[in-house]
Ligand code: HEM
């Protein structure tokens with residue numbers, strides 16, 4: 206990108222790598238994968254070009270929301286080790302560019318979605334972007350330890366958007382998939398928050414381990430994991446998926462609960478390596494990738 210900004214003594218170019226980093230590409234890869242699986246699980250055939258364009262729209266919309274989140278949180282990100290090297294707090298990109306990039310990308314993603322699919326999916330995509338930026342980032346995150354429980358709903362929308370892009374309407378399976386990600390988010394995030402608690406405390410963000418303490422957070426991780434396991438398996442007995450998905454969900458959810466049990470029943474691990482917490486966080490990501498892959502594999506096996 207041709208634009209440059211003054212940072213201390215130096216003038217640094219705002220290059221495409223920083224704009225790309227603004228979209229949180231690693232986190233969004235799973236968001237986009239769940240959207241793709243939602244689209245492919247729908248019992249209709251979608252033209253590959255329009256299907257691809259719809260998924261691209263979701264990827265761009267998710268990326269835009271990540272950029273707007275980082276634009277708003279540049280000051281907070283500067284206070285945390287994990288985020289201090291992001292393009293804005295590190296001074297490689299100026300806030301105005303980031304804001305224009307985020308708003309432009311969001312608008313483009315919605316036009317693309319409208320062109321590629323239908324107004325229902327476009328509306329859902331718009332709601333997810335607005336929810337993540339305004340409800341989660343600006344309103345809940347600095348105010349309440351329930352921020353990620355309520356705000357996390359934004360991250361649960363993508364499979365529903367994928368399904369609606371393909372079919373034009375909502376159905377029980379994508380609602381259950383929404384519920385699965387919604388219930389998955391607390392153990393996913395709090396496992397991580399347990400070992401980066403000091404970062405959040407330094408930035409003054411009221412994440413659960415900072416406000417309610419470590420023991421309460423551990424108990425909640427386990428509680429959500431157990432309810433999530435029920436929601437993950439539910440599509441099988443309810444008849445929305447077959448045994449391939451059912452067994453995958455049952456086995457992986459049992460593992461998820463076992464790992465959470467280790468985290469949930471542990472006493473304070475201050476100064477420890479936090480290995481069970483790190484394991485649960487890493488497993489949470491693999492879990493969602495595999496489970497959503499299984500939803501699609503199951504539909505193709507049944508077809
Ligand atoms: C409000 C809800 C959520 C919060 C607060 C949260 C927070 C985090 C944090 C702080 C990280 C650490 C590393 C990083 O910043 O890259 C992370 C990693 C990750 N999250 Fe989440 N997350 C949430 C929801 C989700 C959702 C809905 C998905 C996808 C469906 C997801 C997928 C991932 C993935 C794939 C990584 C690993 C990224 C990497 O390898 O660096 N997260 N999450």
Ligand SMILES: CC(C)=CCC/C(C)=C/CC/C(C)=C/COP(=O)(O)OP(=O)(O)O
Pocket residue numbers: 229232236263266267270271274278288330333334337346359360362363
């Ligand atoms: C389609 C669409 C718009 C999807 C949105 C997807 C979405 C909301 C994903 C949430 C995942 C995410 C980046 C959490 C980071 O939280 P954080 O911002 O608190 O993390 P940070 O501390 O790393 O900035």
